[in-house]
Amino acid sequence: MSIKKVLFLNMVIAFAFGCQPKEKNPNLMVQNEINENWQFRQAGEADWMDATVPGTVHTDLMDNGVIDDPYYRLNELNIQWIDKEDWEYKTTFTVHENMLSHDRVELDFKGLDTYADVFVNGEQILAANNMFREWQVDAKEFLKEGENELRILFKSPIKIGLEKYDANEFVYPGAENDQAERGEVEDGKRVSIYTRKAGYHYGWDWGPRLVTSGIWRPVFLKAWDEARIENLQIVQHEVSDEKATFTAIFEVEAEGNEKATLSVLNDGTTLASNKVQIKEGVNKYSVDFEIENPELWWTNGLGEAHLYNITGKMKIGQQTFSEDTRIGIRTLELVREEDEHGTSFYFKLNGHPVFMKGANNIPNDMFLPRVTDQNYHTMIETAKKSNMNMLRVWGGGVYEDDLFYELCDENGILVWQDFMFACAMFPNDEPFLENIRQEAIDNVKRLHNHPSIALWCGNNEILTAWNTWGWKGIAEKQGEDVPEKVWQAYVDIFHETLPEVVEEFDPQRSYWGSSPSSGLGVQADLVNGDEHYWGVWWGKEPFETYATHLARFMSEYGFQSFPEMSTVKKYAEPQDYDIYSEVMKSHQRSSIGNETIEYYMLKEYDQPKDFESFLYVNHVLQAEGIKFGLEGHRRAMPFTMGSLYWQLNDVWPVASWSSTDYYQKWKALQYYVKKGFEQVLVSPYIDGVKLKVGIVNDRLENVNAQLKLKLMDFDGRVIWEKASLVEVPANTSDNYFNENRHEFLYRKDTRNLLLSAELVENGETISRNIFFFRPFKELNVPSPEVDYSVTKTSDGFNIEVSTDKLAKNVYFQMGSEGGFFSDNYFDMLPGETKTIHLKTEISEIDLNEVLTVRTLDDAF
Template sequence: MARFLSQSLSTGWTFKETRDQAEEAWMPVQSVPSVVHQDLIANKKLEDPFIGFNELKARWVNEKSWTYRNIFQKPAVPAESSIALVFDGLDTFATVKLDGKVILEADNMFLAHRVDVTKALEADGEHVLEIDFDCAMTRAQQLQEQHPEHKWACFNGSGSRLAVRKAQYHWGWDWGPLLMTAGIWRDVHLEAYTARVADLWVDTKLAPDHQSVDITVHADLDVPVSSSCKISFTIRLDGKDVAHAVVAGEKTSKVTFHLDNPSLWWPHGYGGQTLYEVSAAILSETEELHQISKRFGIRTAEVIQQPDKHGKSFFFRINGIDIFCGGSCWIPADSFLPNVTAERYRKWIELMVAGRQTMIRVWGGGIFEDDRFYDVCDELGVLIWQDFMFGCGNYPTWPELLRSIEEEAIYNVRRIRHHPSIAIYAGNNEDYQVQESTGLTYDYEDKCPENWLKTDFPARYIYEKILPDVVNKHGADVFYHPGSPWGDGKKSSDPTVGDIHQWNVWHGTQEKYQIFDTLGGRFNSEFGMEAFPHISTIKYFVENEADLFPQSHVIDFHNKADGHERRIATYLVENLRTATDLETYIYLTQVVQAETMMFGYRGWRRQWGDERHCGGALLWQLNDCWPTISWAIADYFLRPKPAYYAVARVLKPLAVGVRREHHDWSVTHAQPPKTSKFELWVVSSLQKETLGRVELRFISINTGLEIRGSIIHKNIAIVPNGTTNLIVDGLIDHTIYSEPHVLAARLWVDGHIVARDVDWPQPFKYLDLSNRGLEVKKKFESPSGEQILVLSTQKPLKCLVFEERENVKISDSAIDLVPGDEQTVTITGLKADDASLGYKFLGQ
């Protein structure tokens, strides 16, 4: 028997438009994975669609079919070997020919394919591999026309997209361009072997006291029927064997190991991210034929849904510890997926961890992410909410499509099931909302799956039959949720059960962001506010300096949200003194986004301590797929917006909160309140009681002086993993304290300030925030290049935001300052001869 061999087919490719028969039409491909837009750009046949209006110039690419070709030499392999041609991803309608013979027809971007080409490669010498990628847009339209019986309802893009198992955002979304990619978007290679490990996975059963674990290791083998090989299973930790066994090699082989005192995997902030390595090797009498290994973590992950005074809970419990899941939703990090390198994945997740976010939601209109994404979430301790790839639509269910969907689900669940970071699978994104908004039939009490296929909402069969069956069989005990949002068959906006997407700030009724916390549910898996990216990102896609003004045509073109002009204007005019110069306008939109996220997260995290009233909050969205104006809190180039820092402060392990009751100035025709109630509290994610001291100051915005004595709480026993309410019925009499003033709270633990919060009178537009007396002093610069800045002010100052530069990290930004409370900021990555970072603050 021969050893396993793998040969990459990443180079040697050429491509052309399929219909162009001229030999000179072939153009070189630098390497695959790639998609056609990247290859056209490299051959100077296409201008970068991310710049200016070039997306429109690229529309012709969407309407063409493309052919890729590789002429390769048959690999030198032992005579008895099987040879497989392996495609990890083809986008999307692909007809694969080897030496002119069709060997594969693929129509699902989310599947990998293995083709036995042993006989096809019997002849030595050159072989020609060609792949015809048919136009996905045209095929989608044809499929839609072939099924007039289906109701093709959807939000975003064309309804025809629902017929195609391709990343749905390629049809354009309210944050992304319409760029219909095609190509070999994941690796392709040849494999030669006589025996191989086809799959490897583990089941872990952790004892209730966490002092022992049973680990069952499974392997599927591709071996000859007459084989007498053996398989060696090994578990390692930190490079050392902790368990080992050799058993007879069968088609499906397994062994169970018992480990005492296992090291557990935790989300960051709660413990270490221990990853064990499991390997399986096929052994012949003389050598190792094939070996694969995977990393896994030992942990339990539960979604707790129990009746309570608020309805029914929805929160996550990891290793027996309740965890408030503050985090973000994730869209694909590029319109051209092969652009996303391992380094870029790591930087995104590192940004999350630095921002104290514990969960990321892989949104259902993108892709099942690359292995490197899940790997880095494991390593850095970020929990994953994994949607299946259905977004904002009423998906059809003809038999061939259902078979493809089931195959897709099995393949991807099996591919990622060993990752301890995966905490939940959800069947779709907002498809139940489409059902509600378009009046499609949904009788929750009808439990017969075959009946569902006969209704005008047949996709229920996918979410409540196919996908839960796949997860139950292959999903390593991970919880399955039919959709996001979804709540036990009730209306998807029901705040008492399941998760909700709260879009009545920005979309919907456009509520004031100051009341965001009153709009939440048991788990808030989407909510957001748009903001412009930093000026450097705007200048990247704006080609002409004359277009650098807030409402320029090209800037509006790079904001895909319907009605964004009205929505941005509404929130700016209601809250801030508006501006027409671009840099100030950018900053003002960022202030609104930062305040919106703060009001939501701060209030919802406080509710965690009220019988887990709110189990978590995942803002929309962490990232962008191109340089744009969107709800992202960090732009395409990983430049954080101020909201990123605002969220990070609210998610500190210990955070203090202070808030006046909301006074709706628009309803009262801008009459000020006569009195204001206020509240003061501390939240903790620590697992033990902590003693703290809280001070609340009342400081004039106009003079910087305290208008009344401070309120001090000493030796507070801070409730672990919950909320400590200090003041719930405070009252300010504005007939006595008439000056506009801030409420400034600080929390000390062990003599150190660990958290701050400042509550401001609303709206900011009524306040004179000029002449604050800000001082920014450099305390010192370390040999490694770290700069320590000391910030102070003579009068309360709102939202001090530092300039963002590539490879420069800022420990804090979007900072509120009050007199008598210096704050420090650490800046890393600036070189000695670099100019200091610029900054802005409100009213500057």
């Protein structure tokens, strides 16, 4: 449930179906969720089955035993018939006399997926055609006292898509991720672009093809009298230490002309009031107010993400209407200034340039109603623990649930928000453009008060695809005028419709036309905008290139891994435990996926001894590879001012670029991200003939610390060491050690050596990094004796670990049991002792049965 609620006299009355009628109270708004007694069927069939709302056709079919779990083995292939059929949902609900006595009675559909004809008592009241919109319909004339029937016919998005595809005079380029052939669509036609629906439902290179239909967000029956506050927007103006000034914009829907008093309150204390004349219809009215001695909202790591509880009230006669929202007081700007390199691209928060550390996130499931509040809490907790300050909501998924943005507000996570367009050219007929405009209005108005929203971005990769992926050539082959028509559609959507909505409904935030790009309609380069770098992976370039291929803002880059063994067991059988088995290839949607993982692995490691070892080494491979990017991007500040890797999460159990799997288990990469995004980072690296140690300080104050460097062998013998005092200025990156590596390593056997870099502040290690001079397969790594002991704590166990020799990538597992290790996949120096925490609910006896530890040398 969103924090933002419409209330009358600060209350929402939720009536359970079958409750006793109440006397009409004109001061109260009535809001019923229609979520019971739902049934569904394939259109034209006789038998109805029980349904869950919110839900989807696929999950309802699973619940009724009609289809098997599509995530298991190859089951996805057997259910592609579902999206070619129409589906029908119905329920009955009781409407009491007091509901119908209100001036207005409305049905509010928060999400219909997608082509939905809605009927009340046999009368059609709505023809919805956009998954991303909310639909409100005046329903009073269609309702009756007592039992009412609500019926929704969902038409096949594939059949309607084919009609639109065939009616168009040319084929729009793109949509390569639409797995139409797997979906058994006629002639492999990619129809996804014609429907305003989550693009990833049609397939992506990390997801299955499961084209859903259904009531995916709640349905409400609402009733009120005279007027209501449709939207409350808080526009911030000036901010100083003494005060912050704002305007509250009340969007009011009224039945008639009335005198009203509009007030703004902070935690119940009135800040300002205005007397206004409310006019019939939907109109906007303003109240200026200020907050004294404001506490600022900061991103994770820089300070508290302070929030204010604001209420807008409207009093008409004896009735009071109100709406609650939360705001954070902060200044945030996307800085685009010419410099000696090109044009900057960075975010300035409360007057300070801030390096953005984070990831791209995709939806948490193919079946969106299955995403729980706990899933969102875990996701944002992961981001916060991992020292992130930004997530990018990618344009092929959905505008996320309100809770996602509320949690980002509370935890200081900025959101780069794409509009829902990715990797395809789209039509621009007038009905389609108007549909897009209304979609954008719905979501911009829903989200514009959130301090976490940093940027509105038009689309993902469409501009660069048009210019460099051959799409223009595809258009040219279809007719001389086709490229102009296709490009005009792009301009209509991304240069006009979407920025116009942002300018009208959220003018304080920046609009960025496409990611990546160097400006509106300007192809991406490395010196003027953001960059998606896929030379590592698609181009087979070495991992080290992550640290040298630098742009002003790195908004995508990534490398794949499989899930851990306990997750693989949920979708595969032992006979499938080979990366080239049909099941493992099906749970890998990159066209070069498993082969590319193996290619990179064999450059760094020997062939692992078995399948489970392959998964473990793959995790380490992914983490070590992305580490080059995390650290290289940060060392390059202020030229580079953002590093968002692809991707944080998964929609199903699969081999993908994610750092947490479908069950939200941390892979090795997530542990590396946590360390790589610490506020202060020490980072040894090779730059040509130089061995350097960089220190990055994201704090807003100087760091005075001791830099300790040690060159040692794998048995613990120190070959060379140096300690020096360093002062690292606030918000900077620089090198604090710079030596010719050939001279430094002269006559030293680098197969047996490592460099340990440690930064110590006030006796506490605030960053440590271990650097190896060769790939693992060229190192003479000994077999260490790793010992551990377990001590019970209030929420799990402390595990004290020790080793006699170098222990590479110490990895604790507990099988399928639930738990979270505070650290994992870590290196330990010879003679070192380390304590990690395991948060779990299992007993010590059970833990002793399932807890195992391994190091990288065990994998070969």
